[in-house]
Amino acid sequence: MRLTRREAATLAFAALVAGPMRGHAATPGILVRSDGQPVNLDPHQIFDVPMMGFALNVYDGLYRYENNPPELKPWLAESHTVSEDGLDWTFKLRGGAKFHDGAPLTAEDVVFSFRRVLAIGKAPASAFLPILKPENVTAPDETTVRFRLEKAYGPFLAAIPIVAIVNAKLVQANVKGDDNGTAWLATADAGSGAYSVVAGSVTPSEKLDLERFAGHFMGWSDNPSPINKVAMRSVKETSTGVLGLMNGSIDMTDSYLPTDQVEQIQASKVARVEKHPSMRTFIIRMNNGRAPFNNLNLRKAFAHAFNYDGFINEILKGYADRDPTPLPNGIWGYPKGAQGYDYDLDKARDYLKKAQAEGFSLRTPVKIHIQSQLEQTNQAAQLFQSDLASLGVRLQIVADTWANISTNVAAADSSPDMWIHWVSTYFVDPENWIGQMYDSQFHGTWKASSFYKNPKVDELLRRARGLVKQEERAPLYEEATKLIMADCVDVWIYNTVELRGVSNRVGGYRFCPVGGGGEMRWLQLKA
């Protein structure tokens, strides 16, 4: 049989496009993750959830959080001591740690890293800038690092894992002008972590490849068959990530899987959903700094008008834990037996009447800003809108972006009436939540965007911040939390249950709220 040119071309194209039938597209020997990737690989410039997921694998810190609930464990440091007044901290490094280029990790690298964080002055520095001067980080010998703080700062140790230790010589060799090596490290690797970045594999925000670092200082005896190669591929649409998990081309999604995807994945034979309670809290902020929410009765009316159980059980299908306080469940400093506000439209109506008597008008719409790319903020606002409408309150939903909101909250007048966000676990200390959210000295930052001011609360939080011993700090946070709750500053809703789609060929998964289960040194890949 003779084929015409057109028939031959058609057949060739069909063969090319069709290729082999592939029901299962898993890549042998390579773990494919679809977590969000940091836009910039320099751990001293960015500090967000994708960066934590990256830095936990490529870099090491002096201490590290492990397990759930998180425990702070010595990591590059083997121990530390602190002076009675809480000003002098000394860390002793364990020997034998090496960077990916084989250079030994010394106390000088630790000093360089902390000084670089302070010099760059971006997100990872925010916890340290008010209390630490660069010249007060010193290395008396190769395995000792000393910090002399400007004032005692209780959360100092808890915040220590924020700073990733970088290879000082390597970064210094790539400094251009006064850029502190930021341009170079944005797509490079100067770490000592369990995985190293494969040179030339990085497209920012899109893809990067990692390979196991056999010389990691912790060794690999606790994981006899670790994963050698990891491909991180940024997946922007949840639907694509879930489909990838189901056809085997993706092994791990991020840990914010929408709850409506859980059943579908669980029903499949190729993947599962790892469900772990975390410390990430979900909050509706109220701007206490101006009308209408400078009125306590109105705040209480709103707090009683949110259908907490309906939201958690119906919309989130039970994948969240009710948390009536501004602190995550189970953290030290959490007030025992805290009740919080329940969903009760009769109580809401009573408080609303009192607020009206004090000047609140039902004719004035209240605006709630949502983060339009995060559907759950919209769902919460719509549920709220529906219940408030039954009380005669007009809640106007405004689609917005994080960049806009985090700028507008610089002052009470420009800050929205209400907005919705999560507080992630950047470090495990009440300071990460109520310390930074309700001390009035932080007004102007997004975390303190309620513009709440209570001198008694300020005093308690500042005292707690200046003490080192947890047993002395805990009662102060408990008392402050009770006062904040009595003032009904915000609408506190839940603690996240983090949901991550994981292929059944992946074993050894462990979760820690810090980093959201992104650490990979325990993972295994079945053939």
Add this chain to the structure above:
Amino acid sequence: MAGFVLRRALLVLPSLFGLLIVTFLLIRMVPADPAAALAGDNATPAQVQAIREQMGLDQPLPAQFLRYLGDVARLDFGNSSYSSRPVALDIRERLPATLELTFAALLIATVLGVPLGVIAAVHHNRWPDFLLRVLSVAGIAMAAFWLAIMLQMLFAMRLGWLPLRGQLSVGLTAPDGPTGSVLLDSLIAGRLDIFTDALRHLVLPAVTLSLGGLATITRFTRAGVLETLQKDFVGYGRAVGVPRRRLVWIYVLRNSVVATVTQIGLLFGGLIAGAVVVESIYDWPGIGSYTVQAILTADSKVMLAVTLLIGLIYAVVNILTDMVHALIDPRLRDEG
């Protein structure tokens, strides 16, 4: 002709300057301050201000604009405030992927759209015409994200014929090459395995992106051919015995496609803009998804550079379209 092209090219410069001013002002009108986001959770206003100074955002607006204009004149588009990399480098890495996708979509839309338009016109008010009209309306109305998910479900999940996402399979690395296009560079390097893999990855995004353009080209070609079929030379051609196929597909089509060519030119710019959605769904590493991230993070240097680039592409494509007009229609060439 050369004078015509030169005049059009000179007009591009003030257009781009105007575009730059408007974009710069629009970006500054939005309150988003990248310094606040970069400063971190509990950064004090002083820390935010220090970052604003580093980024030059504390300068008066005209000073900021003049400084930016000076940089652009030296082809320095600055660094992205988030990635810390030169914007020009980011764009150079990503633009080839977007152009690859856009050209593929335009090719599909043109190769299918023109013949379908001719068929619809020739069968005017008969079932092929009705069918193609319904399909073209559906093609214009159909949301790209819905179509993309349906195609993923069918071809990647159900049949397993095509990849779900991305530009290249995990484990394969695009060869370095002069164009930055994975398809072209793999051909140049003689890596047919990579070329084939990249082509398989391109099919679904390109088909998704092409659909709106396909419908538009079909409709414009149909309208043009219908109009031409009424002209005297067609009846004369029939009378002297020119074969019907030759008459329609050569003489009528050539006299009908001026409007279609204009649409193809305009579509090119539209497809680059439409690539934003398609790139997000298929994780195509182009400038679309890069721009979305820049907007969400208020990365003004990226927004300005991408806007300027798209404006430039529009301008160049318009000039090329006019040149093609002149080639198709000698009357226009003579006027030019």
